Amino acid sequence: MKYVGTSVNRVDGIKKVTGALKYVDDLKLARTLFAAVKRSPHPHARILKVDIAKAQSLPGVKAVITGKDVSNRVGLYLEDKTFLATDKVRYRGEAVAAVAAETKEIAEAAVALIQVEYEVLPAVTNAVEGLKPDAPLVHPDLGEYHYGPIFFPEPGTNISNHYKIRKGDAEKAFNEADYVVENSFFVPHIQHCPIETHSAIAQMDVDGSLTIWSSCQSPYAVRKALSVAFNLPLNKIRVLSPAVGGGFGGKAGTTLEGILIPLAMKAKGRPVKLTYTREDEFVNSFVRQGMHATIKTGINKDGKIVAVKNTFIWDGGAYTEYGVNIVRAGGYGSTGPYDIDNVWTDSICVYTNHPVGGPYRGFGMSEIHFAIEQNIDMLAAQIGLSPIDIRRMNGLKPGGRNATGQVLEVCGLQETLEDVVDKLNWEKEDYDLNKGIKPNKVRGRGIACGFKAPSMPNDVASSAIIKLNEDGTAHLLVSAQDIGQGSDTVLVQMAAEVLTIPPDKITIKTGDTDHTPYEWQTVASRITYCAGNAVVKACEDAKEQLMELAQIKLSVFKRDLELCDEYIVSKLHPDKRVAIKELALGLSMSDGSGIHGPIIGRGSFIPPNVRNTDKQTGQGEKPVAFWTYGTQGVEIEIDTETGKLEVLKVASSFDVGKVINPKLIEGQIEGGILQGLGSAIFEELILDNGVVKNPNFVDYKIPTSDDMPEMIISFIENEEETGPFGARGVAEPCMVPTPPAIANAVFDALGIRITTLPITAEKILKALKEKNK
Amino acid sequence: MKYEINFTINKEMISLAVIPNKTLLEMIREDLDLTGAKEGCGAGECGACTVLVDGKPVNACLMLAVEADGKEIITVEGLATETELDELQQAFIDHAALQCGYCTPGMIMSGKALLMENPTPTVEEVVDAISGNLCRCTGYKKIVEAIMHVSENNANK
Numbered sequence: 048m049k050y051v052g053t054s055v056n057r058v059d060g061i062k063k064v065t066g067a068l069k070y071v072d073d074l075k076l077a078r079t080l081f082a083a084v085k086r087s088p089h090p091h092a093r094i095l096k097v098d099i100a101k102a103q104s105l106p107g108v109k110a111v112i113t114g115k116d117v118s119n120r121v122g123l124y125l126e127d128k129t130f131l132a133t134d135k136v137r138y139r140g141e142a143v144a145a146v147a148a149e150t151k152e153i154a155e156a157a158v159a160l161i162q163v164e165y166e167v168l169p170a171v172t173n174a175v176e177g178l179k180p181d182a183p184l185v186h187p188d189l190g191e192y193h194y195g196p197i198f199f200p201e202p203g204t205n206i207s208n209h210y211k212i213r214k215g216d217a218e219k220a221f222n223e224a225d226y227v228v229e230n231s232f233f234v235p236h237i238q239h240c241p242i243e244t245h246s247a248i249a250q251m252d253v254d255g256s257l258t259i260w261s262s263c264q265s266p267y268a269v270r271k272a273l274s275v276a277f278n279l280p281l282n283k284i285r286v287l288s289p290a291v292g293g294g295f296g297g298k299a300g301t302t303l304e305g306i307l308i309p310l311a312m313k314a315k316g317r318p319v320k321l322t323y324t325r326e327d328e329f330v331n332s333f334v335r336q337g338m339h340a341t342i343k344t345g346i347n348k349d350g351k352i353v354a355v356k357n358t359f360i361w362d363g364g365a366y367t368e369y370g371v372n373i374v375r376a377g378g379y380g381s382t383g384p385y386d387i388d389n390v391w392t393d394s395i396c397v398y399t400n401h402p403v404g405g406p407y408r409g410f411g412m413s414e415i416h417f418a419i420e421q422n423i424d425m426l427a428a429q430i431g432l433s434p435i436d437i438r439r440m441n442g443l444k445p446g447g448r449n450a451t452g453q454v455l456e457v458c459g460l461q462e463t464l465e466d467v468v469d470k471l472n473w474e475k476e477d478y479d480l481n482k483g484i485k486p487n488k489v490r491g492r493g494i495a496c497g498f499k500a501p502s503m504p505n506d507v508a509s510s511a512i513i514k515l516n517e518d519g520t521a522h523l524l525v526s527a528q529d530i531g532q533g534s535d536t537v538l539v540q541m542a543a544e545v546l547t548i549p550p551d552k553i554t555i556k557t558g559d560t561d562h563t564p565y566e567w568q569t570v571a572s573r574i575t576y577c578a579g580n581a582v583v584k585a586c587e588d589a590k591e592q593l594m595e596l597a598q599i600k601l602s603v604f605k606r607d608l609e610l611c612d613e614y615i616v617s618k619l620h621p622d623k624r625v626a627i628k629e630l631a632l633g634l635s636m637s638d639g640s641g642i643h644g645p646i647i648g649r650g651s652f653i654p655p656n657v658r659n660t661d662k663q664t665g666q667g668e669k670p671v672a673f674w675t676y677g678t679q680g681v682e683i684e685i686d687t688e689t690g691k692l693e694v695l696k697v698a699s700s701f702d703v704g705k706v707i708n709p710k711l712i713e714g715q716i717e718g719g720i721l722q723g724l725g726s727a728i729f730e731e732l733i734l735d736n737g738v739v740k741n742p743n744f745v746d747y748k749i750p751t752s753d754d755m756p757e758m759i760i761s762f763i764e765n766e767e768e769t770g771p772f773g774a775r776g777v778a779e780p781c782m783v784p785t786p787p788a789i790a791n792a793v794f795d796a797l798g799i800r801i802t803t804l805p806i807t808a809e810k811i812l813k814a815l816k817e818k819n820k
Numbered sequence: 821m822k823y824e825i826n827f828t829i830n831k832e833m834i835s836l837a838v839i840p841n842k843t844l845l846e847m848i849r850e851d852l853d854l855t856g857a858k859e860g861c862g863a864g865e866c867g868a869c870t871v872l873v874d875g876k877p878v879n880a881c882l883m884l885a886v887e888a889d890g891k892e893i894i895t896v897e898g899l900a901t902e903t904e905l906d907e908l909q910q911a912f913i914d915h916a917a918l919q920c921g922y923c924t925p926g927m928i929m930s931g932k933a934l935l936m937e938n939p940t941p942t943v944e945e946v947v948d949a950i951s952g953n954l955c956r957c958t959g960y961k962k963i964v965e966a967i968m969h970v971s972e973n974n975a976n977k
Contacts, residue, residue, distance in 0.1 A: 066856020292922030
């Protein structure tokens with residue numbers, strides 16, 4: 048292949064390094080109004096009265112709205128939220144009212160004049176407490192909400208989804224196992240921290256059509272949510288996402304856009320803009336859900352795991368419109384990448400009065416693997432196996448079955464494991480882990496496996512259009528969003544490969560629901576696979592049209608023609624050829640007439656044969672489009688006087704099917720490792736009675752260049768049968784094994800198990816003191 | 821009350837009347853429409869707003885516009901010529917040292933400031949120079965490699 052598999056430079060590179068690319072907050076529209084939001088000071092309270100009179104009369108204020116202006120419930124999977132609170136507030140920071148004014152300062156002054164009377168209600172600030180029969184109800188009307196058929200809310204409780212796996216007979220297997228072990232773990236809330244905070248602009252024209260510029264991952268999903276919320280037809284809403292400064296899931300779905308629409312509706316055609324502050328981003332966008340895990344395992348003396356019983360209790364926060372699906376993913380992924388015959392899993396999403404849990408790179412897999420992969424090491428230690436051998440024995444292999452009973456035909460997990468073992472010299476006796484170590488330091492190494500599938504409804508769609516120009520260049524139109532992952536470049540490479548047109552002659556256009564074709568969402572590590580398939584199909588469609596015309600032009604049957612370096616060429620007589628550009632607008636005949644017209648290729652894609660699982664048992668033949676497997680190993684160093692943990696080296700290996708762009712995928716994995724490292728040793732949203740205590744980069748540290756370890760990145764390529772060029776996604780999986788690998792390395796170094804994230808210096812020091820007592 | 825200030829930005833002379841509480845970042849973005857420098861936190865913690873003031877890297881969100889009086893400012897827009905990227909910008913592209921691009925202008929300006937002061941920095945010096953610039957996408961490795969590429973080129977000159 049000429050373009051796929053090569054390190055083509057990013058197609059958006061020049062615009063980004065020169066500062067020329069306009070993100071939403073960079074856009075300046077004439078006569079823009081600025082929005083500010085009145086937010087709840089209470090985690091849980093009934094709204095008795097909202098008085099906006101003083102705000103409305105402040106000079107410069109053009110519109111004031113309250114929950115009365117946005118009463119339709121919306122949600123991606125469970126319609127449980129309104130864009131502003133109506134009857135109750137359910138987290139501290141929830142929007143209660145909003146203002147549009149001539150300047151930000153006036154808008155903020157007006158917000159301060161809005162008076163809200165509350166009746167404070169007891170709050171649910173712990174998911175486990177929220178399950179108790181006497182817990183306050185966060186959503187008493189849960190029974191009235193609409194939701195997708197693959198979710199199981201329990202009205203009258205705080206449970207918004209209870210996903211079950213019932214495979215084999217776990218109880219019987221526990222009774223027969225040589226050992227039964229139970230371990231518990233906790234993963235706190237964290238935040239995505241894209242460097243660009245959420246930003247949006249909304250404008251309503253005199254004809255009632257709405258235009259929204261939004262830093263969002265999924266323009267079509269935003270359009271749908273706004274349509275439902277405001278009873279507008281889809282052809283009257285245009286969502287543009289000109290550029291996105293990082294998403295990691297936080298800009299999936301719909302957030303601040305819904306606050307701007309009712310303001311725009313009252314702003315007489317003027318644009319209304321809102322850009323979140325960093326504090327807003329921490330509190331009022333999405334956060335990653337907290338999770339309490341308990342894993343009971345039955346294991347035999349030879350190391351074979353015979354049964355697991357998992358209880359995953361997720362702190363979904365105030366609204367779980369998106370979170371219910373993370374909990375579902377945590378359920379069907381609940382064994383991790385291990386082949387276990389008897390599985391009992393309860394994955395439970397609990398409403399709390401915490402910030403709204405939402406999609407975060409990993410979509411439940413990071414959380415459950417922190418528990419699963421430490422548990423595997425704890426089992427290995429108990430029966431005297433090495434961490435490698437227990438994974439060799441129990442880890443998934445081709446032909447094995449996962450938690451849903453799916454038979455896995457392609458599975459490179461063991462190859463990634465051996466790759467990492469090799470890269471870290473794990474089984475080489477002459478390797479000295481402690482080479483050059485200083486006093487008061489100890490080193491350790493840890494390994495963890497991981498897997499992830501795109502967690503999305505079975506039948507979500509992608510589409511692409513390729514338009515050929517008369518000079519041999521082309522335009523590729525998709526609504527997959529390049530949020531940094533490099534999709535613009537990778538999709539262009541795929542188009543280039545099919546059409547034999549060099550990548551620099553193909554311009555990609557994205558993110559405009561009026562002009563670029565449908566894409567469900569840029570989430571779930573699905574774009575290379577889903578949008579890639581749509582692009583390949585569109586280019587094959589264009590190619591077919593070219594072949595039809597070329598066979599007339601060349602008097603050669605199209606079965607004997609092929610594309611080669613921008614020409615359609617006879618396979619038998621290569622001198623018979625016609626340039627793509629000559630046919631781009633149709634075929635000109637010798638008598639001066641023409642046929643066909645411009646070549647426009649169209650491609651649509653839905654992952655084939657993905658079906659629902661059984662409601663009672665969670666079993667199913669193909670519940671997801673594909674699985675991505677991988678392994679990471681780490682070497683760490685701990686200062687025993689301060690507890691400071693430094694990650695020295697990370698080796699990472701993933702089976703990605705086919706590497707489309709080596710340089711870009713390597714960068715993506717390196718970024719995932721640092722994000723995983725941050726969640727492992729620094730990051731935690733500190734919640735105190737529903738209040739986020741550290742909503743800034745001083746009190747919530749994310750990794751800097753100082754924290755960068757040596758990184759050894761490699762790939763296994765077992766082709767995905769239905770993937771474009773055999774590729775599957777890896778965006779999220781690459782941060783999944785990092786935290787448990789670090790936790791396992793801490794045990795290796797100190798003999799101490801830290802079962803809650805983050806593994807801070809304080810926790811290590813405290814555990815060391817207790818151990819040495 | 822507005823104050824008249826005079827400064828050069830990307831070699832262009834500017835006279836502007838600004839209110840005293842306006843930040844340099846607000847002036848650059850809103851009054852001059854140079855939106856390469858970004859606001860990531862508004863508190864000097866992320867470095868996305870880094871520009872050069874008299875050759876030194878500065879968090880433009882922490883400096884008042886009136887302090888720019890008499891100063892020479894360079895933003896990311898001032899690095900490339902009409903036809904050619906700065907070699908550090910080209911190195912960022914060639915080394916895939918950017919992903920979402922939001923930290924990139926600030927990151928490049930921190931790298932540029934280092935290279936102007938020390939044309940041949942070591943890896944440790946590069947890591948230190950960009951440690952105030954947060955990037956959530958790249959894991960920093962390729963950014964360090966891009967800056968080191970220019971450093972090594974300078975050493976071989």
